[in-house]
Amino acid sequence: LLGCEDVHAPNTFAGFAMVAVASIDIGDGLAAGVTDPGATAVLATGDTVYASPEHLYVAAPAWVEPQPLEPRELPPVVEQPGTDIHRFDITDPARAVYDMSGHVDGSLLGQFALDEHDGHLRVATTTGFSWAGAGEDAPESESHVVVLAPGDGALERVGEVGGLGPGEDIHSVRFLGDVGYVVTFERTDPLYTLDLADPAAPRVAGELEIPGYSAYLHPVADGWLLGVGQDATEDGQTTGTQVSLFDVRDPAAPTRVAQVAFPGAGSVAESDHRAFLWWADAGLAAIPLST
DSSP states (O other): OOOGGGEEOOSSOOOSOOEEEOOOOGGGHHHHHHHSOOOEEESSOOOEEEEOSSEEEEEEEOOOOOOOOOTTOOOOOOOOOOEEEEEEEOSSTTOOEEEEEEEESSBOOSGGGEEEETTEEEEEEEESBSSGGGOTTSOBOEEEEEEEEEOSSEEEEEEEEEEESTTOEEEEEEEETTEEEEEEESSEEEEEEEEOSSTTSOEEEEEEEEESEEEEEEEEETTEEEEEEEEEOTTSOEEEEEEEEEEOSSTTSOEEEEEEEEETOBOGGGTOGGGOEEETTTTEEEOOOBO
16 A cells, blocks of 8 residues: 555654544545555554544544553542544645644544644643543542644644533534534533634634534524534433524624424434535525434
């Protein structure tokens, strides 16, 4: 697939696996591409992939050195290793080039937790634990948005806003230019609007608490978001799929202006954005439901 000169190692050890990125001209078919894939690789693992027009990012939990236990010894409190992020330059369509790596505390929900804008990478993470099984000494969960930029051979943190949803986990994220939206949930759904115009000083602009949560957020017009998720009781018990329309034209005062609920239903669109359709010309949204 590639020669030794095309294999790289990050500054911080990231495991014994290898992430390879091959550039294939699908116009010539896969067979032609595999014979000369224009590949590059980094000694690391990867489970989340996000691409901007200029860069491909591959992220995975950071490497944790195994610790042997003595007989009858209880395992220690679970620790979070954080997340390693590896950046590849894809400006040359014929060959990706490994660029640099970085690290953030906490874990990612998925590819929507990553976004590149004006040369900065914004990353939404959750640190700590929201479940009792982590142990009484485990830190309480909270979420953050970290801003990274290329530094001295690595992606370095230039700004951060934290304290989102204490005791809760991120259920959806969406970045749109200088604005970001993060939904956390345990009993109610705080929808946070974030001002990201200054990469060095991201901040919470507004917050909306409603029952249930949105697991997928989709922009349907400038200042309007459609959320697909679950309705819930006041104690956090989910009751079925809900679709919510949010007016976020004023980031300091987001509001929900419409909602439709489907009691007892679920939708794969909550976990797979490819199951969601927004047909702008007709103003229609379509999602599959299981009841």
